[in-house]
Amino acid sequence: MLTTTIEDLHADVLGCALRRLDGRSLAAASCATAALRALATDPETWRALCLAEWPSLALLAAQPQRRQLLAALPPQRLFADAHPFPSADADTGCVLGGGDGLLPLPVPAGELLVSAVDVYYRGAPLLSRVVETPASSSWFLASPFRVEALERKKPAPATEAAAAAAPSPAELELSWVVVDPARGRAVNVSSRRPVAVDRHWYTGETLARFAVVLGGCKFEATVACSEGAAGWHAISEVTLAVEDADGAAVSGEGTLRLLAAAMEAPRKGGESEPEEAKRRYLEFVKRKKGRKESKARREALVDLCCSAASAVVVLTCLAAVALR
Structure with missing residues (x-):
């Protein structure tokens, strides 16, 4: 047989x-x-898988003048770097000193960072962008790190499909893959699902926040949605910023070090990773709040001591004048 x-x-x-x-x-x-x-x-099999997973990479591959940016990163390596979450072990190699500024580690060599940004709603892509960020200038290294994948003063008119779907910000998913062509490595700095959804106090926009904690700092991608007359939500802004445990913005130099450590860190996949990312985000927020309260108590104590010392000096002067 x-x-x-x-x-x-x-x-x-x-x-x-x-x-x-x-x-x-x-x-x-x-x-x-x-x-x-x-x-x-087969590289072509993995290439097709990457293009299906991240439509933004298809935009990059479709432009001959930008196609070489991914040439140094094989498709299988790209998927292995960008699909799983950076492991919690990435936190053990902190590259930012608490209160002491940057530790004396070399800045990774690389003149360009490429951000492949994809926003999904119920598995269907809504928005795909590719952003190139020059990363070698002194201005970038010294300034707070911020990447804007989409910035509009007014949201674009919704298509019939978008209006029919009426996407809810809480149901959005986000992938933000940062590629370093010089190193041939990548990392996904988005929690995939929102870790928090709130409303901006001034503009009234709904903000879906996607965050991962790496190296003791928070990478937070924010998707701002404006509600239209028909009830649908149009994406008006997509940005990425990094802040430390004290709530201060991390510079481009510090971000490069954090990204380099995250790219070399082990990966950890699984369905529970979005929940793990949210748990670590909430721990980060709680820790930041605790540090802020502790700093406020120290400042209040210092103010009290200064006031007491000033009062003693004034009383001493008055006593000296009275006894003269």
Whole structure:
């Protein structure tokens, strides 16, 4: 009796089937047999997977003058870097000193950072942007780090599909992949799902916040949504900023060090990672609040001591004048 195995299928048929798998299933298939491993490690298969996962990369690959930015990063490496979350072990290599400023670590060599930004609603892409940030100028290194993927004073008119979907900010998903072409590494600095949704006190816009804590600092991507007359929400702004545990903005130099550490850190995948990212975000907010309250108590104590010392000096002067 003849037995038929999956390897009896033509290689083209197997390759077509493998291209329909997700990253985890494709990696598992490569461990089955040598033949499947050869097919599953095909760069074109992983390239198609990356383009399907991040539509923004398709925009980058479609432009010949920008295509070389990803040439140094093989598709399989890109997926392995950008799909899983940076592990909590990334926090053990803090590159920012508490209160002492930057530790004397070398600034990673790289003249450009590429941000591939994708916003999804219920799995369907709503917005894709690619942002190139020059990272070698003294202005960038010394200024607070901030990347704007979308900035509009007024939201764009909604399409019929967007108006029919009426996307809720709480249901949005965000992927923000930062690529360092010089190092050939990447990292996803978004929590994928919102860790907090609130309303801006001045503009009235709804803000969906996506944050990960790396190296003791918070990478926070904010998606601002404006509500239209029909009830739909239009995305009006998408930005990324970094702040430390004291709530101060991290400079471009400090961010480069944080990104370098995160890119080299181990990755950890799993369905529970968005919840883990939210838990670490809430811990960061609680820790920042505690540090702020402690600083306020210290300042109040210093003010009290200064007031007491001033009162003693005044009383001493008055006593000296009275006894003269």
